[in-house]
Amino acid sequence: MSQHNKTDAVERPVNFIRNIINDDLANHKYERVQTRFPPEPNGYLHIGHAKSICLNFGLAEDYQGFCNLRFDDTNPSKEDLEYVEAIQKDVAWLGFEWHGEPKYSSNYFDQFYAYAVELIEKGLAYVCFLNAEEARAYRGSLTEPGKDSPYRNTSPEENLALFTKMKQGEFKEGECVLRAKIDMASSFMCLRDPALYRIRFEHHHQTGDVWCIYPMYDFAHCLSDAIEGVTHSLCTLEFQDNRRLYDWVLAHLNDFNRPDRPHQYEFSRLNLEYTVMSKRKLHQLVDDHLVSGWDDPRMPTISGLRRRGYTPASLRDFAERIGISKVDSMTGMDILEAAVRDDLNKVAPRSMAVLDPVKVVIENFEGEPLSIQAPVHPQNEAMGKREIFFGRELYIDRADFLEEAPNGKYQRLALNKEVRLRNAFIVKGERVDKDAEGNVTTIYCTYDPETLGKKPADGRKVKGVIHFVEASKALPAVFRIYDRLFTVENPVKADNFESVINTESLVVKQGFVEPGLDNSDPEKAYQFEREGYFCRDNQSGNIQVYNRTVPLRDTWSKK
């Protein structure tokens, strides 16, 4: 019990929130840690949510507390069951377990109502009949104080009666709201008598039609935290001002005016280069058919990244690498890509695929294709062997052949030059056939039969290695090569963000894979050697369709 820290050897990087928690525990402000991940079910989760999920659930794990999954469902006009289901799936896929059943803010609607009544009784809330435009005018501006609503001094008794009528549906939508009575001159705009409840005759996905008044975020969120016993309520920077309202509400309710009530802390949201993170923009991409859906592999959504081939481990590692702070930052894709490569390099079986095939004929090879046992992972023998073939007709990638080697650094196939075929023999380019346009149609080679699994006996050096597939056994396959969705680092800054979409963010290629991939599983990662990490598309059915997750690191083509 002496340490509130780790349960295992995993050391997570420190951040200011951990420092706060450590202090709180040391000072006995709390004796436990409880967090929550509180998505609004109005869209799919993206990698920015993954950062928050890893933070909240990670803290709960490390401090042996727990973390609730709570749907912040206070606005029935924007929310949908489709999203609550998708969100649960994504959180679970990331590998986190929420505490007990999923929670909903709507579970607490009765309690919210009772707390609203308490505020009214204390003369701290009133029913206001100013319409939306009037309320805006009364609010003042950033530099001028607002004016008190004419309904501000209604008696608690009268307000109670009015609020009851609101609940009973006796007023029209927009006719009135319940407001907190705070300070119309506050420099925090959110403290200028904020609305607590509004009228919405709307069907709610959890509570059906029992309510026609719905609480606002600022009222519902702090109360949900307090009701659940959350200790550290973590959110993003734009809620910094709202913290004053969060504190005000809890401070004025008898149940929660205690030192161990929840406290809110804000960290900066994730911004990733060459993509967008706001739900509005993501919705726009989907609705305008700029992508195939929420799970388009180019989307920064968790479902998109999953379909792209990202693993839960890689996303969690990414979250750890970028850390938590309060700086407005723009994170580079390189960190995300480094995280997947690190994971996939360790776990992905190796295979060979030719994405842009050109035929090779081995002139001195006769007979049936030869079976060869190749390692599934050259650095991990425990992963076993796989069967590949070598024969008279092969495919290699067009990019791996030039009639004439351009310089001494060139390590691929050329006429009169030797190169090793990965996992097989050394071959030498002899001559080519071309079509009318001058494109190479067939490369004729000879192979050295003494070089399977060994270097040439005469000691000659053959530096290059290229990959191939044997033609008669190869499986036709489609490859989807993905690139960044936008052409600029920060699409939000563009005048029209649709004009800055990368038209080459998806390039489809037709080629071949090894026969062993016949029944590869969707979403399972493979390394196609020298090409990158790919996974079978989860919607491709019986056709071999592979999505490129990320190419291999390339320190050579840039030179």
Add this chain to the structure above:
RNA sequence: AGGGCUGUAGCCAAGCGGUAAGGCAUCUGGUUUUGAUCCAGUGUACCGCAGGUUCGAAUCCUGCCAGCCCUGCCA
């Protein structure tokens, strides 16, 4: 005089008065049947700027500059 925040290497990010961690990227060697991996090495960071306090400041104080957020009956 509106308020709330933030400014540490190309990008993330530790540091909380004792003289700048780490990751990514970069570069250089070595190993290698993936120009990958792996291994070793590699950074003069005016710690936003200017003053001040101190034996000593990225860390404390003052002023300035820059960026982000706040006037939904959205979250």
